[in-house]
Structure formats: C-alpha cells, structure tokens
Amino acid sequence: MRTSRTLRRALAATAAATVLALVSACGGDSGGSGSGPAGASGPPRQGGSATILLPTEAARGLDPTAAAVNGVGDGNRLAAVYDVLFWMDPKTGRVGPGIGESITAADDGRVWTLRIRPGVRFSDGTPFDAEAVRFTYERHADPANRSPQLSSAAGLRLQVVEPLVLRIELPAPNAHFDRVVAKNLTYIGSPEAYRKDPKGFGAKPVGAGPFVLRQWQRDAQMVLERNPAYWQPGKPALDRVTFKVVPDIQQAMASVATGSATAMVTVDYQLIDKGRKDGVTVEQLDLSGGKMVVFNSARPPFDDPRARRAVVLALSAEGFNSVVYQGKAPAARGMFAPGTAFHDPASRTPDDDTAEAQRLLDALAAEGRPLDFTFTTYASPPSVKTAEYIQSRLHTLRNASMRIETLEPGAMTLKTQISRDFQASVFTLWIDDPEPALYTFLHSGGATAWTGYRDADVDRALDTGRRSTDPAVRAAAYAEVQRRLDADLPVWVFQNAVAALAHKNTLTDVTLFNDGTVLFDRLALRA
Incomplete structure (x- = not known):
C-alpha cells in the first residue's frame, strides 16, 4: 500500500518515539x-x-x-x-x-x-x-x-x-x-x-x-x-x-x-x-515485545521467507545475551515474555541451527540468489555491537554477505519506518497489552505496518484479539499470531522489554x- 506524503510525516513522529530507547531493548500484562x-x-x-x-x-x-x-x-x-x-x-x-x-x-x-x-x-x-x-x-x-x-x-x-x-x-x-x-x-x-x-x-x-x-x-x-x-x-x-x-x-x-x-x-x-x-x-x-531484528518482507532478499529463516537460524538469542549484554538481558522466546498473560509455553521461536541455515543459504545460491544485504542500525554502541554480532555469525557461513549501515536517530527513522528503504534493521516495541501496539505494528491494514509483512491469518487473529473480551479467546488468538511469526519470521525478538x-x-x-x-x-x- 502506498502511503501519502502527509501520512508519512505523521508516521515519522510515531516512529520517532521508538528511537528514544537507543540504549537498550523494549510488554504483556506484567x-x-x-x-x-x-x-x-x-x-x-x-x-x-x-x-x-x-x-x-x-x-x-x-x-x-x-x-x-x-x-x-x-x-x-x-x-x-x-x-x-x-x-x-x-x-x-x-x-x-x-x-x-x-x-x-x-x-x-x-x-x-x-x-x-x-x-x-x-x-x-x-x-x-x-x-x-x-x-x-x-x-x-x-x-x-x-x-x-x-x-x-x-x-x-x-x-x-x-x-x-x-x-x-x-x-x-x-x-x-x-x-x-x-x-x-x-x-x-x-x-x-x-x-x-x-x-x-x-x-x-x-x-x-x-x-x-x-x-x-x-x-x-x-x-x-x-x-x-x-x-x-x-x-x-x-x-x-x-x-x-x-x-x-x-x-x-x-x-x-x-x-x-x-x-x-x-x-x-x-x-x-x-x-x-x-x-x-x-x-x-518486565514487558513483552522487545528488541528485535526486522526484515523488509516486501523487497529482496527478504521477500523470500527462506532468506529470513536462514538469518534467524544463524543467530542465537542466548548468544545475544552473553556476547552483547554480558548475560544481563534474558533471551526472548517470542513476542510475549514468559510469565505474561499471552505467553504460550509451547511456542519457541526458531534460532541457533546453523546446519539448516547453511542448507537454506546454499539453496538460495543455487538459484542465483546468494544472500547479500545491508543491516541498518543506530549509530550507538549497543546497536552497533548488536549488528556486529549478527555479522560475525553470518560470516561463518557460505553464501552470506552482510554490510552494516549506521545512522543517527532521525535518519534511521526516515529510512526505515517512513521511506521503508531498508532490507533488515533493529527495532524496539514495548507491549503491556497487545492492544493497540501489536495490532498497529503487524496488521496489514495498520498505518504503521512498515515491515511489508502481510498475512491473512495474522490479520484474522489480531482482529479476533481486538474484538473479544474473553481471556481464553484472546490467548488463543495471540498464540496463533506467535505461531505465524515463528513460521514466517518477518521479525525475530531476541530480548523482551524492560x-x-x-x-x-x-x-x-x-x-x-x-x-x-x-x-x-x-x-x-x-x-
């Protein structure tokens, strides 16, 4: 969907709120x-x-x-x-x-x-x-x-x-x-x-x-x-x-x-x-949402779900915690933090499977599409360290090349969330309840759904969660959202919010x- 220039300006202010947390991560009913x-x-x-x-x-x-x-x-x-x-x-x-x-x-x-x-x-x-x-x-x-x-x-x-x-x-x-x-x-x-x-x-x-x-x-x-x-x-x-x-x-x-x-x-x-x-x-x-890798699902190379999965499987949430955060930031296991109302214990977002990551990278290369992309992040020490960790993990694999682009907050917001001119990036989302933050972030009809991800099942689940007051119905709806995210990996949460x-x-x-x-x-x- 093409966004008008006026609306893009409005979204710039929305996105600017997220860059205020350059120093860290990013809720549930906690x-x-x-x-x-x-x-x-x-x-x-x-x-x-x-x-x-x-x-x-x-x-x-x-x-x-x-x-x-x-x-x-x-x-x-x-x-x-x-x-x-x-x-x-x-x-x-x-x-x-x-x-x-x-x-x-x-x-x-x-x-x-x-x-x-x-x-x-x-x-x-x-x-x-x-x-x-x-x-x-x-x-x-x-x-x-x-x-x-x-x-x-x-x-x-x-x-x-x-x-x-x-x-x-x-x-x-x-x-x-x-x-x-x-x-x-x-x-x-x-x-x-x-x-x-x-x-x-x-x-x-x-x-x-x-x-x-x-x-x-x-x-x-x-x-x-x-x-x-x-x-x-x-x-x-x-x-x-x-x-x-x-x-x-x-x-x-x-x-x-x-x-x-x-x-x-x-x-x-x-x-x-x-x-x-x-x-x-x-x-x-302790909140849900959090610090995440975001892929632009609307443009190459991450319009191909295999490319997104290959990157995620090359990474480790525990690795982020130990290498980037010295063991002080608990590794996430999905969008909803453990102990919150919408966390599904049966869900575990994929990561840390380098053999499968290599298989996917080889398959893409055999089709003439070796993974080659730019990771856009903030010009702050924690954000740069995050990007360097991702780059170091991919560097150990064949058919994968990643460059790091660092920007100041205003330029970062404009490039990723307004112009949507990025391939992969880092993003922070705070969720104390899925409404309204998750809906506006993921629903394909949302004005701030800037990642290019479109999935009818996710839209239906978000609509169900929005319209129901039954805790069991809402829990089932957001469990379905998490399952679809685990399958498609348009975003990968590696650290829940605080x-x-x-x-x-x-x-x-x-x-x-x-x-x-x-x-x-x-x-x-x-x-």
Missing part, C-alpha cells in the same frame, strides 16, 4: 520486579523537589499531538503536565480512571461513552470537559498535525452528548478501545490556550496535571512547579520536579547512585544491573503505568 515493586509505598513527606534524568529532549515539544507518549521519551513530562484521562496497570492489564471517570462500550465495542469527573479545570482556569477531549482527538486525527497517535484517532466520530460526556463511534469494533485511550489518547490540553497560541503551545503547554511548566532550557532541563489548582486536594506531594536531559546513561546512573539526581528512567538491562550493584533501588516492569525508574531509595508511592511512566500525583519523597 508486574514490577526488582529492589522495590512498582507501586511500593513508604513513609511520604509533603514538599521537596525531585530531579529526574531522561535520555532525550522533548524534540517536538509537549503538545499531546506531537510528543512521544512512551515512558523513556516524553511520557513522564506529559503525565506531570497533563495528568491522565485513564491509565493502564501493567500488573493487571486493567484500565484505571484518572480525570476520566468511566469509559464504557456498547454495540460490541463500536460505540464508547467517556465520562469526565466534574469540577476539573486546566491550569489556565478553563473547564476540562467533553469538548476539550473532542478538540484534542480531532487534532490527533488531522494529518496536518503529524500526530504520533494519528492511527488511534483516525475515523473516530465524536459527539458531545453532555458537557462531561463524549460519545465515540469507532470505524470498526474494538473491545479494547479503553486501552487505546489509556495508552495513546490519555493526555488532553486546554483548547483555549491552544487557540490563543497554536505555534507556541508545545513550548508553553497548559494541562490539568499536578505540575505546571515554569522554565525550559532546551537540551538541558525543564522545571515544573506544583499546580495550586490541581483537582485532587492535597496533591501532589512534591513542590517541584526538574527533568534533566542526560544522554550518557552511565553518567546518569552514577548521578543517581551518588545522590546528585533523584531518579532516572532507563530501559537498559545492563544499567539496571549496575545500578543495583551500586545500591540503587529499581522499580522495574522499563524502570531507578532511585537511591529516596522516593515512595512510585506507581509505574503503561510502559513505565510515573503517576506524578502519587510520587513523594521519603520522610
């Missing part, structure tokens, strides 16, 4: 683990300041229709400024209320009713109502705004039924649209503030969250102060939150370990291990939601 469980409590105190380190700047600003919603990207900044309509608990897979009071389905999931708590106001004093939600969703759906959430909002028919009630009609039934709202459409800005200054809204955002942006020094820090008009009396506990940009993740962890910073967000298994050894408390989520907040036992009431974002109304310093 709980927290580690030194302190997500949501752990301790004696809190009122007041104080927290400095939280993030690896990247909010490149497109803090407009909800521009920013990246993932936790390692802009998610924490957005949650602090805007609060959440709804949020998803990765431990249970359930959607919880925030400013949104309830969201309920009718007509087999085609029509949803969203109710908002009374009395909530944006920090500019204007009402947070159904019209504000409608306004934000229509901005997401406008391709001219290049929203990363375009595919989640496209085709929605929105009707303000009452001042605090929004009726949402979907283009097709989705029994899990509440998850779409909680993950992709949860941040709502003030329509009045946006209308006054559309171009400047991303730099001067107005939300209804626990904090208000006071100062922003680009590529350095963002200072937020307690919102005195916050809708929850007595919250937040903190007086101030400062987000600092520290791209060097080793330096960031050292700052946390020595107490010069309060906390950092990370998605790196090795760094988590190092932090624990240095006495750092880690609030950790997301964490690391601190020196200084924080309490830490609650991580979605893919590792913090609920800032609860966060407090220990007494």
Whole structure:
C-alpha cells in the first residue's frame, strides 16, 4: 500500500518515539520486579523537589499531538503536565480512571461513552470537559498535525452528548478501545490556550496535571512547579520536579547512585544491573515485545521467507545475551515474555541451527540468489555491537554477505519506518497489552505496518484479539499470531522489554503505568 506524503510525516513522529530507547531493548500484562515493586509505598513527606534524568529532549515539544507518549521519551513530562484521562496497570492489564471517570462500550465495542469527573479545570482556569477531549482527538486525527497517535484517532466520530460526556463511534469494533485511550489518547490540553497560541503551545503547554511548566532550557532541563489548582486536594506531594536531559546513561546512573539526581528512567538491562550493584533501588516492569531484528518482507532478499529463516537460524538469542549484554538481558522466546498473560509455553521461536541455515543459504545460491544485504542500525554502541554480532555469525557461513549501515536517530527513522528503504534493521516495541501496539505494528491494514509483512491469518487473529473480551479467546488468538511469526519470521525478538525508574531509595508511592511512566500525583519523597 502506498502511503501519502502527509501520512508519512505523521508516521515519522510515531516512529520517532521508538528511537528514544537507543540504549537498550523494549510488554504483556506484567508486574514490577526488582529492589522495590512498582507501586511500593513508604513513609511520604509533603514538599521537596525531585530531579529526574531522561535520555532525550522533548524534540517536538509537549503538545499531546506531537510528543512521544512512551515512558523513556516524553511520557513522564506529559503525565506531570497533563495528568491522565485513564491509565493502564501493567500488573493487571486493567484500565484505571484518572480525570476520566468511566469509559464504557456498547454495540460490541463500536460505540464508547467517556465520562469526565466534574469540577476539573486546566491550569489556565478553563473547564476540562467533553469538548476539550473532542478538540484534542480531532487534532490527533488531522494529518496536518503529524500526530504520533494519528492511527488511534483516525475515523473516530465524536459527539458531545453532555458537557462531561463524549460519545465515540469507532470505524470498526474494538473491545479494547479503553486501552487505546489509556495508552495513546490519555493526555488532553486546554483548547483555549491552544487557540490563543497554536505555534507556541508545545513550548508553553497548559494541562490539568499536578505540575505546571515554569522554565525550559532546551537540551538541558525543564522545571515544573506544583499546580495550586490541581483537582485532587492535597496533591501532589512534591513542590517541584526538574527533568534533566542526560544522554550518557552511565553518567546518569552514577548521578543517581551518588545522590546528585533523584531518579532516572532507563530501559537498559545492563544499567539496571549496575545500578543495583551500586545500591540503587529499581522499580522495574518486565514487558513483552522487545528488541528485535526486522526484515523488509516486501523487497529482496527478504521477500523470500527462506532468506529470513536462514538469518534467524544463524543467530542465537542466548548468544545475544552473553556476547552483547554480558548475560544481563534474558533471551526472548517470542513476542510475549514468559510469565505474561499471552505467553504460550509451547511456542519457541526458531534460532541457533546453523546446519539448516547453511542448507537454506546454499539453496538460495543455487538459484542465483546468494544472500547479500545491508543491516541498518543506530549509530550507538549497543546497536552497533548488536549488528556486529549478527555479522560475525553470518560470516561463518557460505553464501552470506552482510554490510552494516549506521545512522543517527532521525535518519534511521526516515529510512526505515517512513521511506521503508531498508532490507533488515533493529527495532524496539514495548507491549503491556497487545492492544493497540501489536495490532498497529503487524496488521496489514495498520498505518504503521512498515515491515511489508502481510498475512491473512495474522490479520484474522489480531482482529479476533481486538474484538473479544474473553481471556481464553484472546490467548488463543495471540498464540496463533506467535505461531505465524515463528513460521514466517518477518521479525525475530531476541530480548523482551524492560522499563524502570531507578532511585537511591529516596522516593515512595512510585506507581509505574503503561510502559513505565510515573503517576506524578502519587510520587513523594521519603520522610
């Protein structure tokens, strides 16, 4: 399917969210683990300041229709400024209320009713109502705004039924649209503030969250102060939150370990291990999806499934762990991490069969198609090391040649996920529930299905999982997705995802939601 130039621009913002995790890997209905469980409590105190380190700047600003919603990207900044309509608990897979009071389905999931708590106001004093939600969703759906959430909002028919009630009609039934709202459409800005200054809204955002942006020094820090008009009396506990940009993740962890910073967000298994050894408390989520090799199934040589299988069988998930990650990153066994609701113990994604890999390579060469391709990756040490491991494994086999192309994040996004001008690459996907991330990644009708993979059985299984609320039906559907992925190998997951907040036992009431974002109304310093 050819994608319009406008839509490609919108997809660029979506893809940009993934490159924020250059330092590591990438969910399922999984709980927290580690030194302190997500949501752990301790004696809190009122007041104080927290400095939280993030690896990247909010490149497109803090407009909800521009920013990246993932936790390692802009998610924490957005949650602090805007609060959440709804949020998803990765431990249970359930959607919880925030400013949104309830969201309920009718007509087999085609029509949803969203109710908002009374009395909530944006920090500019204007009402947070159904019209504000409608306004934000229509901005997401406008391709001219290049929203990363375009595919989640496209085709929605929105009707303000009452001042605090929004009726949402979907283009097709989705029994899990509440998850779409909680993950992709949860941040709502003030329509009045946006209308006054559309171009400047991303730099001067107005939300209804626990904090208000006071100062922003680009590529350095963002200072937020307690919102005195916050809708929850007595919250937040903190007086101030400062987000600092520290791209060097080793330096960031050292700052946390020595107490010069309060906390950092990370998605790196090795760094988590190092932090624990240095006495750092880690609030950790183990998720599905993860770090994967992605093949462009729409162009040679990987339009031939034998070529994809040959590469995968030449590799080893355990090898990645031991060689690239020094044994700190558990090897994946498919898209769904062990211990999560959709992991199928009977499934084992193929790998580490060099004899069969050689047979396939010889067969391709006999047909005049010896394997010769370029592997495109990020110009960061972990990503380069990953590519070099793949290259070293293929180098031991006949009829296989691989070159490594390294790109900076913006160029990488444009080449792979927008222009789709690649043969094989590396990609990171966080999944706390298959909806909506897996659907948009793999379904052939999805706007972000950029790998060129098309399979009717996968589409049917994803549709079934989207439309059903029966856990057994969903489990069977996603088991079928995994079986088809194991057979076709359009992607190969070698490391399931992790997301964490690391601190020196200084924080309490830490609650991580979605893919590792913090609920800032609860966060407090220990007494």
